[in-house]
Amino acid sequence: MKFKKLLKYLLFAVLTGCLAFLYSFSSKRNERKKISKIEVEFEAGDNHFLTHAMVNKLLIQNDTTVKNQAKSVIDLYKLENNVSKNPYVEKAAVFLSIDGVLKSTIKQRTPIVRIITDKGSYYVDRQGVKVPLSSNYSARVLLVSGVKSDKDVKEILPLVRYILADNFLQKEVVGIQKYDTNEYEFSVRSGDYKIDFGTLTNVEVKFKKLKAFYNTTFKDKTIQEYKTINVKYHNQVVCTK
Structure with missing residues (x-):
């Protein structure tokens, strides 16, 4: 009985270790992924003052566009702050998708x-x-x-x-x-x-x-x-x- 119990503990430890390794591997691989694309969406389709190109210029990090930069170095809070400071923006949200797309949703001031x-x-x-x-x-x-x-x-x-x-x-x-x-x-x-x-x-x-x-x-x-x-x-x- 003690042997079976010990075997269960060993099996659980091995499985946990495997999962941790896979998660770490997947996480590091995900961090190395680069931003493949930038998508900008305006709420209710209202983009009178700002254009997609203008918002793209606000999504700057290290004095360059975030496109092709590694996901691990992207500061979403800072990018969101940059966009929100624009006088035509009432509310903004910036986030990353699993497949490396940087998305920004914007509500413009009316x-x-x-x-x-x-x-x-x-x-x-x-x-x-x-x-x-x-x-x-x-x-x-x-x-x-x-x-x-x-x-x-x-x-x-x-x-x-x-x-x-x-x-x-x-x-x-x-x-x-x-x-x-x-x-x-x-x-x-x-x-x-x-x-x-x-x-x-x-x-x-x-x-x-x-x-x-x-x-x-x-x-x-x-x-x-x-x-x-x-x-x-x-x-x-x-x-x-």
């Missing part, structure tokens, strides 16, 4: 507004992050002028999100002007008239008044007679011709 200043212009995404303009793509978004600080940007974002969440307003409002009095004026798609919105108080009420006014004046086609539509006063819409 601008919702373009801020125009005396010094130039830039985009802002839904998270309030500034995104530089690109020579590859020009986003069709709301144009905002009169904004002078990050505080102003933070203040206007809820208004922009409200407009974008409404199917009619999203199509109608094309520009927003902020004045030093903290009052806002909208440029619209349907005519040369302006919407005097006032301050950002009672936003929902003001938009309801505006849409009710539109419903009436669009039907009788009188809206084009006005230069300004003022919704900042309580329970009324004041127009000037």
Whole structure:
């Protein structure tokens, strides 16, 4: 009985040793494998600002492309960090497949507004992050002028999100002007008239008044007679011709 028990232990030890050897051999062989290919995927197919070639240039290690480098020397964390630092990237993941393919999945930032200043212009995404303009793509978004600080940007974002969440307003409002009095004026798609919105108080009420006014004046086609539509006063819409 003792001999059988000893034999079992010996057999188990031999099998364990064999498995360890095979794993070590396989692991070392895998580490010596070189990166055969680089694959870049954009979430939802949205690659307006960045191209595959531009991302490939970000996947650099030791001042050269990672392609044909050994898997063992690849620093995935550093590569992912390089890609994530790009101002057009919202989220990135970099990983290696068993067959030596370096894959990178990227979610690009989606601008919702373009801020125009005396010094130039830039985009802002839904998270309030500034995104530089690109020579590859020009986003069709709301144009905002009169904004002078990050505080102003933070203040206007809820208004922009409200407009974008409404199917009619999203199509109608094309520009927003902020004045030093903290009052806002909208440029619209349907005519040369302006919407005097006032301050950002009672936003929902003001938009309801505006849409009710539109419903009436669009039907009788009188809206084009006005230069300004003022919704900042309580329970009324004041127009000037």
